[in-house]
Amino acid sequence: AQKITQTQPGMFVQEKEAVTLDCTYDTSDQSYGLFWYKQPSSGEMIFLIYQGSYDEQNATEGRYSLNFQKARKSANLVISASQLGDSAMYFCAMREFSGTYKYIFGTGTRLKVLA
Amino acid sequence: DADVTQTPRNRITKTGKRIMLECSQTKGHDRMYWYRQDPGLGLRLIYYSFDVKDINKGEISDGYSVSRQAQAKFSLSLESAIPNQTALYFCATSDYTQGVGELFFGEGSRLTVL
Numbered sequence: 001a002q003k004i005t006q007t008q009p010g011m012f013v014q015e016k017e018a019v020t021l022d023c024t025y026d027t028s029d030q031s032y033g034l035f036w037y038k039q040p041s042s043g044e045m046i047f048l049i050y051q052g053s054y055d056e057q058n059a060t061e062g063r064y065s066l067n068f069q070k071a072r073k074s075a076n077l078v079i080s081a082s083q084l085g086d087s088a089m090y091f092c093a094m095r096e097f098s099g100t101y102k103y104i105f106g107t108g109t110r111l112k113v114l115a
Numbered sequence: 116d117a118d119v120t121q122t123p124r125n126r127i128t129k130t131g132k133r134i135m136l137e138c139s140q141t142k143g144h145d146r147m148y149w150y151r152q153d154p155g156l157g158l159r160l161i162y163y164s165f166d167v168k169d170i171n172k173g174e175i176s177d178g179y180s181v182s183r184q185a186q187a188k189f190s191l192s193l194e195s196a197i198p199n200q201t202a203l204y205f206c207a208t209s210d211y212t213q214g215v216g217e218l219f220f221g222e223g224s225r226l227t228v229l
Contacts, residue, residue: 009155035217045205045220052215091157093218100163100171101146101211103218107157 002027004092006106013082014114020067021077021109023092029053031097034075036066039089039108048090051075079111087113118142121206121221129229134193136224138206146209147189148218149173149181151202158205164189196228 003026013019025034036048051059051066059066067076079086092106119140128134138147145166150158150173160173162181170181178200180192193200203225207218 006157033216035215037218043203043223045207045218045223047217047219050215050217093158095211095216097211101165101209102160102163102173103148103207103209104160105150105158107155 002094002096002102002104004094004104004106006092006109008109009107010110010112012112012114013079013086015084016081018078018080019082019111021079021090021092021111023075023077023106025073025075025092025094027073027094027096029096029098033095033097034066034068035093035095035103036064036075036077037091037093037105038086039091040085041088045091049077082113084113084115087111117222119206119208119219119221121204121224123224124222125225127227127229128196130195130197132196132228134196134226136191136204136206136226138189138191138221140187140189140206140208140219142208142210142219143186144208144210144219145186146211147183148207148209149179149189149191150205150207151175151200152205152223153202161191161204193226193228196226198228201226201228 034051038046148163149161206221
């Protein structure tokens with residue numbers, strides 16, 4: 001069965017520094033997609049970045065990059081040059097391409113950026 | 116206007132009452148989902164639907180029911196609300212043929228059951 005694990009309930013990072021948020025996943029499928037979402041204190045869910053299981057290069061979107069290690073089943077989010085506005089809850093999610101197309105989420109990591 | 120709209124945004128109700136949360140979307144997506152968010156538990160899937168005739172239970176469907184009235188509308192009902200259904204509820208849509216198939220979320224419905 002699908003499972004997403006985020007082991008860091010909370011993280012602190014100094015402004016302008018980089019931070020890595022961990023995500024490991026479990027699936028028996030060969031074809032799947034991994035997503036990261038940001039939830040600021042206002043509550044909305046904001047899509048950040050996507051990595052497909054067959055993508056050979058790590059995904060990047062501006063200051064966000066995804067450190068994808070398929071053999072380890074990890075898909076860590078790296079935020080470079082942290083800003084105060086990055087303070088939020090971050091969720092990792094997975095969708096398998098075969099079968100049900102459900103999206104399964106991890107429990108989230110709350111990031112606080114310190115000035 | 117938001118592409119995925121949830122009503123009500125906030126609701127306080129009493130134990131035993133029937134509650135309906137409504138979701139409508141203008142994105143033209145076939146796939147719609149209901150999640151609940153609880154602190155420390157992340158988002159958990161309640162129900163999902165791939166078209167008006169296809170409705171599926173998620174991880175935590177007990178105590179909930181859904182109705183897909185049209186491609187654009189997907190409602191979640193709590194037949195007899197209980198306090199542990201107090202949560203933030205999200206509706207979401209997707210179309211895996213567009214972009215990377217990410218979920219598009221509504222703004223959430225905060226439900227409190229007293």
